Amino acid sequence: MRSVSMPSAAGSGLEPGFRGVICASFGVTGDTAGHDTGDRPRHDLRFVSANPEALADLRSVLGCSHVGVRLVLAGPPADIRAAAAAAAECGLLEEEMTLLCDEAGPRVVYCPHCRARTTVGAAGTEAECSGCATTLFIADHFSRRMGAYLGYSAHVEEAS
Amino acid sequence: MTTTALPISAHPAVEGGLQLEVTSVSVQTESIVSIILANPSGGTLPSYVPGSHLVVQYGDGVNAYSLTGSGNAPSEYAISVLRVEDGAGGSMAMHQLAVGDRVYVSRPRSAFAPVSTATHHLLVAAGIGITPVLSHARAAADRGTTSSLIYVYRPGAGAHVDEARELLGPALTECSNRTGFQEVLTEQLASQNLGTHLYVCGPGAFMDGVLGQARELGWPEARLHSEAFGAAELDEGEPFSVNLVRSGIKLEVPAGVSLLETLENAGKTIPNMCRKGICGECSLSVLRGAPQHRDLYLTDEEKAENTTMMCCVSRSEDPELELDL
Numbered sequence: 001m002r003s004v005s006m007p008s009a010a011g012s013g014l015e016p017g018f019r020g021v022i023c024a025s026f027g028v029t030g031d032t033a034g035h036d037t038g039d040r041p042r043h044d045l046r047f048v049s050a051n052p053e054a055l056a057d058l059r060s061v062l063g064c065s066h067v068g069v070r071l072v073l074a075g076p077p078a079d080i081r082a083a084a085a086a087a088a089e090c091g092l093l094e095e096e097m098t099l100l101c102d103e104a105g106p107r108v109v110y111c112p113h114c115r116a117r118t119t120v121g122a123a124g125t126e127a128e129c130s131g132c133a134t135t136l137f138i139a140d141h142f143s144r145r146m147g148a149y150l151g152y153s154a155h156v157e158e159a160s
Numbered sequence: 161m162t163t164t165a166l167p168i169s170a171h172p173a174v175e176g177g178l179q180l181e182v183t184s185v186s187v188q189t190e191s192i193v194s195i196i197l198a199n200p201s202g203g204t205l206p207s208y209v210p211g212s213h214l215v216v217q218y219g220d221g222v223n224a225y226s227l228t229g230s231g232n233a234p235s236e237y238a239i240s241v242l243r244v245e246d247g248a249g250g251s252m253a254m255h256q257l258a259v260g261d262r263v264y265v266s267r268p269r270s271a272f273a274p275v276s277t278a279t280h281h282l283l284v285a286a287g288i289g290i291t292p293v294l295s296h297a298r299a300a301a302d303r304g305t306t307s308s309l310i311y312v313y314r315p316g317a318g319a320h321v322d323e324a325r326e327l328l329g330p331a332l333t334e335c336s337n338r339t340g341f342q343e344v345l346t347e348q349l350a351s352q353n354l355g356t357h358l359y360v361c362g363p364g365a366f367m368d369g370v371l372g373q374a375r376e377l378g379w380p381e382a383r384l385h386s387e388a389f390g391a392a393e394l395d396e397g398e399p400f401s402v403n404l405v406r407s408g409i410k411l412e413v414p415a416g417v418s419l420l421e422t423l424e425n426a427g428k429t430i431p432n433m434c435r436k437g438i439c440g441e442c443s444l445s446v447l448r449g450a451p452q453h454r455d456l457y458l459t460d461e462e463k464a465e466n467t468t469m470m471c472c473v474s475r476s477e478d479p480e481l482e483l484d485l
Contacts (some may be wrong), residue, residue, distance in 0.1 A: 017350070017351060019350065019377070019378055027411075062354060063353075063354075065355055066350065066351055066352055066353065066354070067349075067352040067354060067377075067378070067379055067383065068350070068351070068377050068378025069354070069378070070378070090354050090355075091279055091353065091355030091356070092276075093380060093382050093383065094378055095380045095381070095382055102453030103199050131421060157267060
């Protein structure tokens, strides 16, 4: 398997049954270039964000990979957590993934009131839900399946 | 009805369990029988997780046997037992069971469960190791998950071969020699989609080989699942000799006879309890030679030191061992 350094379309450039290391970078801060994969064959992917097309590409690459493959994800939490969730759905296990997280990047908060997911900045403990405009308190509780933090209506427990 | 089949009282290991009746005994191979147990008063038995085992009492002893059904609302429990001529007597007692006999059994115990998120189960079995793996294959078929099986057995000595063929069709690969098996195993380990988990059951050395190869091919521990037989079904092993340095005597340990038994036959009293390599009671000091460690008691580090061995199950890698006895 040769190294692929150019951006790659879904599955192309990847021979079926790949068991090397897939390195996927997201956004401008995501960079897997410094990640040493040793002697193992390497397949590089670069995405602007974890949008549906990017996740479909990733699923396609994982779909033609075989057990033994490893995945390295680099970029903002919002993107790499979405990618990790998609990879897990494809059957990849946590110990087969390495997350290189840009903690300064945006993250995702889930609103249990309307079930919308909102991308918010790294700073702050509150955010406005993109679905129902509720002011959400961003809890520490994180769902790996959704790649999102739990939000809940802020200040509801305060006496008015 | 034999006395071994209806013990006076239940062994602690099967307490709170069930008293079942043998409803069928069928010969699988020259040395393996399948025994069907059912509730004497009819009705379904407790369901079990695929890959579970049953502890069955014989006389004063107990042995664990894998259940071969899918485990879903069973009306009967099926086990298959390999006769071990020089074992503790459990398999011999099982082979003497007849229809109508009653036995004390534990409730099913799960120690080799399938992973619920797996989309494919790659099953690898050698010899009597087919039993829990057959349960997995049946459960996968029931639940609409796919499975494939590599089954290694000596020609003419394979149990449940017809059922495996019917159940798995082209997903069954039968192997009768090591070379053929290695080729199939390597090919399959390198060609599994990401949802696959591996399940292995067979003699210890066989499982070690399969798991080692999987690790080399990049399989993480979380995808690897194995079921040790316990000492009841350990292979006979190679003959070796022991030199008892303090006693100044030398003993030959034949294949199929444990070191503990050999020492007892020679009049030595060795503290022991489980005789299955679990409790650590029969520990002996080794002065020279490398034991073939087959116990579940010593840590990997302790085993590597080769200064201690469990004489109930462990044997020798070298033709001779020197013991501090």
